Amino acid sequence: SRMNRLNPTVPADQYLADSNVLFYLNDAVIQLLEHKEEYNQFGVIRYFAEYFSSVKNSNHVLFREFNYIQATPHNRASFIRVFWKCYRQIGKSGDLLSMLEYRSLLQLLCPDFPVVLVQSAARIAVMDDTIDCLMSFSDFLYAFQLQFYYQEFLDCVLVIYQDLLAGKSPNTVIVPTSTSIEQIPSVSTEENNKEERPQDGVEPSTLVECIDALCDRSKHSHPPRSCMREILKQTDRISYYSFLMSLAKQEAINQTIGVLPSKAELLIDPEMDQELDKLIAQIVVSPSSNSSSSAVGGLKEVQKKASPRRNIHHRRRMEVESDGSTEETDSSEN
Amino acid sequence: MADKEKRRSGVNPPGMPAGKATKSDSDREFLSQAGVGDLLRGAILKMVEARSDDPIGFLADHFCNLASVTAAGLGGCGDEEQVNTGTVSAGAQEQQRLNRALWHLRLAHHSQRSAFSNNVRVAYDLLNLTGPQTCAGEFSEGPDGPCTDSPAGGGGVRGGLYTQTLQCLCSEGGVPASTSAPLLRRLHCHDHEAVPYDVFRHGVLTCAVFSDYIRQAQRLYAEVCCPGEGTASRALCMAVLGTLKEALETSQGSDSNYCANANTKVNSCPEANVKAIRYLEASAKISPCKLAQAMAGAQTRGPGGNMDAKEFENAAAELFITRVKVVS
Structure with a gap:
């Protein structure tokens, strides 16, 4: 698919099929419908911008x-x-x-x-x-x-x-x-x-x-x-x-x-280490804080009620507490 | 990545159709009310037109651009609307215009000739939107500023902006500044000059083709390179460059105005057929079999030692650049 650009003769539907774009558009619309009240406030354009940015940055698969x-x-x-x-x-x-x-x-x-x-x-x-x-x-x-x-x-x-x-x-x-x-x-x-x-x-x-x-x-x-x-x-x-x-x-x-x-x-990955340290510190201090004001802005609020939050805390706790002992990992499931 | 909380969260697990039948009507209503259909149709059309290498990245940029345009209160993504002069400083305004112009230029590959030409026009008009008051201000550095021309259009894109545009195009195209510098010198206009559309288009197109050309040259080097080792033999590189040169010469023929590249489309001129034949000949000259012949020959004779990637890139760039006429 790298050569699409240099090969303008690829028909449009072939190009679309190769790109998987329709799959993502379809998923984006389903997600939008799942959360329409929230997204409605910020506009669907912003929503699609966020969706495709996260796909581009590979952040989109977490908890899916x-x-x-x-x-x-x-x-x-x-x-x-x-x-x-x-x-x-x-x-x-x-x-x-x-x-x-x-x-x-x-x-x-x-x-x-x-x-x-x-x-x-x-x-x-x-x-x-x-x-x-x-x-x-x-x-x-x-x-x-x-x-x-x-x-x-x-x-x-x-x-x-x-x-x-x-x-x-x-x-x-x-x-x-x-x-x-x-x-x-x-x-x-x-x-x-x-x-x-x-x-x-x-x-x-x-x-x-x-x-x-x-x-x-x-x-x-x-x-x-x-x-x-x-x-x-x-x-x-x-x-x-x-x-x-x-x-x-x-x-x-x-x-x-x-x-x-x-x-x-x-x-x-020193950068990641720093970031992780910061995060862990944050969670240890205020385990219930939900915040984070980023470009995502209000969209983040939506996540509040989604179950994966539990997982995040769960994982963090595990990382902070266990440090080697793996018993908890075992029991954390099921 | 771990830190980013995911919006992706709340999907129902598969096999949980949350009352589909009753929901579908309100869903449809919601989508049409929010204009999702038109939004997506527009995005897909733009994407198919552009045939980007990276469709996901393209859509991300596309929607982000739309979002920022609407957020700035400019209403929609129309291309002609005036930039809000209220609170934004002139410099920031200019930067914003440059970004939007670049975005338009990125939309379609230059081989999609009519789409590309449209986008160049849009970008040119955007950059040319220097209102009289901004113009009288900090922008007229030269002795004869462009603002002395017509007030509405600004009489042409300022040379400084034109140069910036070309620099951005080359660096976005993955061309190192050191490689593009000689080309930009040839295409250079003075900062105070008003650049007419034809010159602008020529510059933009040349940079776009040049970026492609350099990427291909880099790929070519990677092919010549021994796997595992970082460098390629000088003899092989010289053979490849020689073949490339021959092909460029053939494609150019007597007409020296156009940048020679297999991607450059033939203009609608009387000698179109002659040109087409020349391009065919040129591509035959750079065909894998010709190249293999040259390389096989080079392996037995030719200079020893290695040539590194940068040297190869520079040599390939020079072949291209000497064929670009100087803009004066």
């Missing part, structure tokens, strides 16, 4: 439902960024958390975030299925990024992988056009239970061929082919999760998605 945050690549990338920014402190303190704890953190930002996605990400991060296996923030984050951003593509790769494992010829491998995430855990758990030994897995060259073909016909975004080829060139046999683990660690893929810094810089 899962269907919204996964609806466009931009939303997915924004959510990954928000997750990183919110919980960077955990990485900084060096805490290791379990899959369930990461799920809790994710659900503070998106209440209906499905646990299966968190499971898959954890499996990529540690190649282990045990429920209380601990992992570092950065390991989980990059694995989560890969899983969440390329969800559909990875689902297809898993199906291919399992077919290859079962000895089906790659030509007969049929890639489903849509897979539901529900079906993934059961299959892969099964596979995991078989105790992966190094010689398990499939022939990388065959997998490359199938993935290439998949990229050709898939309409979903996929990691750069060169990265995948590079990884598959390096071994004789490869299992699904070791392949994904290598992908998750690829800086080139991280750059393609373009919202997280490299691993070395993941935890450096």
Whole structure:
């Protein structure tokens, strides 16, 4: 879509479809109708200005439902960024958390975030299925990024992988056009239970061929082919999760998605630290203050009655109080 | 980001249709009363016309601009309304006009030629809105100020504003000031001069094409660059620049008035066909296969060492700039 400008022959409807703009306009109108009394005072123009500014600045996904945050690549990338920014402190303190704890953190930002996605990400991060296996923030984050951003593509790769494992010829491998995430855990758990030994897995060259073909016909975004080829060139046999683990660690893929810094810089952000300190201080002083006078002005008032406020306090408290002990994270959900 | 509280909050969870049937009528009424339909239709039309690379950013700017215009009590987003002279200082007023003019210039890519031309006209008229009283004040620095001309139109955009406009266009287009400086010298008008529309349009168009050209040159360098390493071999760069030069020369032919670029559309002149053929030839000269040939040749002979991105950019910029005639 980068080249739209230089290619004026793209028809208008194609341009609109590629841009996802209609999706956002539709959502903006639904949101407007949900809160029409409040927005009416400030004018709808201002409302749309705020809405699209927040989409542009990637602030729009916080506390939204899962269907919204996964609806466009931009939303997915924004959510990954928000997750990183919110919980960077955990990485900084060096805490290791379990899959369930990461799920809790994710659900503070998106209440209906499905646990299966968190499971898959954890499996990529540690190649282990045990429920209380601990992992570092950065390991989980990059694995989560890969899983969440390329969800559909990875689902297809898993199906291919399992077919290859079962000895089906790659030509007969049929890639489903849509897979539901529900079906993934059961299959892969099964596979995991078989105790992966190094010689398990499939022939990388065959997998490359199938993935290439998949990229050709898939309409979903996929990691750069060169990265995948590079990884598959390096071994004789490869299992699904070791392949994904290598992908998750690829800086080139991280750059393609373009919202997280490299691993070395993941935890450096003095500006954010300052801002966080200020915020925490503010909340400790006046836990009930609602204020904040910014450009958003009166629109902010609207948020007062929305439930996510509870989450914000909740999270802050957690950050302030827990500092390492993760018991509360566990119990904070459900 | 964590600190920003979200308005995004209050959506009903999916599967909670809050009385849709009864609500839909009042919803429709609300939308039509608030003029949402017209507002969105207008936005989409503008967006499709502009074909921006960043549609979301475009809409954000579009609505913000509309909001600020209405907030300033100027009533609607019409392009011709006079700027409120009440409390705003003349300097701030001028800045506001410049911002709005730039906003109009950003609306459509220059390859959308008729939309772009309209926007240039609108921007020109906005910048030309120097009322007599402002003009008599702090603005006439030169010996013969522009305000001696017609009072309403100001007789042309002041040179200072024109220069500022071009600078903003280049820097917004991602061109470093050091790269655009030689071009701006060629297009320069004195601060006190009244810039006629034709010169203004030529300057704006040249800067817009130049920004595109430099971006492409940067991309070209990135392609020539070895992955992983920061720099590209000098021999390869020279070969690429040579090919680029040849293509520019071909596209320009004998007619030296126009900035040569594959994007530059042919004017409706008698030799349109000749020009079109020349552009075709030029694009063939810079085709991937030609380029590959040149690069393959360069790898065996040609100078050693590397060329950094900035040097390449400067060299590419120079090829362009020497083809821009000096505005005097």
